[in-house]
Amino acid sequence: MKLTVIGGGSTYTPELTDGFSRLRDVLPIDELWLVDPDDERRELVAGVSRRMFARAGHPGRIRATADLVEGVADADVVLIQLRIGGQAARLGDETWPHEACCIGQETTGPGGLAKALRTVPVVLEVAEAVRRHAKPGAWIVDFTNPVGIVTRALLQAGHRAVGLCNVAIGFQRRFARLLDADPSRVRLDHVGLNHLTWERGVLLDGTDVLPSLLQDRLPELAAEVELPAPLLETLGMVPSYYLRYFYAHDRVLDEQRHERPRAAQVMDVERELLRLYADPSVDEKPAVLSERGGAFYSEAAVDLIASLLSDRGDVQVANVRNDGLLPFLPDDHVIEAPAMIGADGPVAVPVAPLPADLQGLIGHVAGYERLALDAALHTGSAARGRQLVEHALLAHPLVGQWDRAERLADLLLARNAEHLAWAR
Template sequence: MKLTLIGGGGFRVPQIFEALAAKDASARVTELCLYDLGPERLEVMRSVLLQLAGSTPRPPRITVETDLDTALRGASFVFSAMRVGGAAGRIADERVALDLGVLGQETVGPGGLAYALRTLPAARRLAERVAAVAPEAWVINFTNPAGMVTEAMRAALGDRVIGICDTPIGLMRRAVHAVGSTPEAVDFDYVGLNHLGWLRRISVDGQDRLPALLADNTALGQMEEARLMGFDWVRALGAVPNEYLYYYYFQREATERIRASAETRGEFLQRQQAGFYEQAHLYPNSALELWQQTKHDREASYMAESRPEEEHNGRQESDVDGGGYQGVALDLMGGLTHGTSATMILNVANRGTVPELPDDAVIEVACDVRAGGVQARKVAPVRADMLGLLQQVKAVEQMTIAASLHRDPVLAWRALAAHPLVDSVTVAQKLLDTYRQVIPGVAAAFD
């Protein structure tokens, strides 16, 4: 079975390879095709993977490709992990917003909308080429902003594109551990959008263990989300929020901390990863060792820009172990291929799951995965405070998709102005104007 990885020169590619090559991998891939527009990055990743292959039980054959149709032809699965505009685009996403006094973050707020505006045209082109060249392939989308990108790709691919994110999976892993159970023994209710959701129930033997978890300081201390946002607030919510909700619930604090930091997350990653690619290109025989060192620093500092200075590298080992989106993707592949029944949190079409949202909206909920497709599980009614935020952000996402599709800057302005983290129509206009001036991909979105 052939798997094509769009963004094959990206830093996280070896994690996917490790999952594919594991003895207990849920899907057997015989060829991993790396597609990227950067030949040097492709060669660095090829060096890392070849060194990894020697210590893995059943490594797939590695191919590299810079022609999209060739890369897609014959693929059973396509992973989309592109970063249009690279690290420079991400830095601009963050800095432009911060300079105007609003949150500067990669996927949340105006930075996420700028990221979407330059990414959606490429995502649509990819979807169209998959539909033409590999119509039976499943597309698993990691590309951020994952909800918007998945929703845009559905126009060409329908249900054959599914969005994934490791954040809610990590939340669930910690919650299962905190209640002293196993994934197979729990039932749960999780609802939201990508990077905006809540765990509202976790049941064992028909009994909801969430109230007890929220009441227990020791158990709650195992939840990174509770440590980040405070035990009192999580208890007040009566739910465990996705960690990205920190940016909504603590907008002022997050913005001030990021502005006070020596560098944004994008600037940190550009400095760190530029060093890795440069060194790995010069010393290809040490590429794997260099990658492993860089990976540890990257994971340990996740969301560090939003924490107090003394906690910048304070993630617990349990917060970063257990695998990431590569494990989610492999489990999804296994379910779709072999029919192994599984319950996963995925980005899929709403279709009445949350009646107050449009049917065609992509939401993030628990789904049953079986051979040939996924089915969203029913969720409990969504409380008004949560629903209001979901409706507002989804409206912003759909306006952004429409602005990209129709190349309409007025719709883009409306989307920015409607976002709950943008506090002024005037600021929204300045954001759009500045993004168009400094990010070529945003300017090109309206040409």
């Protein structure tokens, strides 16, 4: 099997390599191709990845290239993990929204829109190369944020794609630790949109233990997601960390204005990682990689790909077409929920009706996401492009005011014009 990673020069990639090494019985890889335009990063990451495979006794070969067509040719699976503009663009996403009194974040709010605009056109170019040169029926697994918007762009263009996020598997592992149980015994009632999800149930061997966890471990659960304990009590569920930007917007904005941006912290971690990757004695995943983010990414990716290729029909959380699961959303919208994963692709499994407040917030953000994708796909005039950006910003619940949307559009376009063909 040939598996190709687009963005293979990412400092994340050794997390994948580690998972592929440990779980090779689940996902036997003959060739792992790393595609990245950055020669230095690509070769450093390929070098440490080869040493990791050798240390683990993995028989697969690792190849690295800047040539997209060579990289995806005859691939069975293509995993996309891109950050267009790198950490510098992320730093912008996390800071310029503050000038209009909005949170700065690379996957939601104004910064998330900027990332979608930069990312969607490039991902679609990659997907067209996969369509032309990979094996017939090859799968695209998208780990590129904003995952929901990017995955919908891929599906709308007719690609065989599924979106992946590590939030759900992170929660599963945390709950398993709280319960002192093997993770295989824990299943989540996880539902929403990418980075807008709630854990409505925690099933241990089929029995929902979330009510008892909320009673017995409430302070710990609240601290985990950095939200007030009374909020979790009121909801009767555990929101993801990303709900902080909605449920505690002003507090988070104040924190962001007084703290060092996450992107700046990641830049420091990446410099250290690249230094370690260059050391020929390093042949395992460095401990500092845990500070980079993406925990359990490799396990989630291996499980998803293995089920797609071997038709296991097990249930995993993925980003998939709604197809009526949430009746208040269009069928073609992409949601994040448990899905049965088989050779024909993921199919979301039924969920209990959502309470009105969750429906309202999900519907509001979904409306923004659809406008965001319209703006990301725009290829016409600058005036029309700006109008689409303003409309998407206005529709986002974290913006919602015309004057603010206009100001944010100015800031967004000033910082991202080089990545937007229509804005140059």
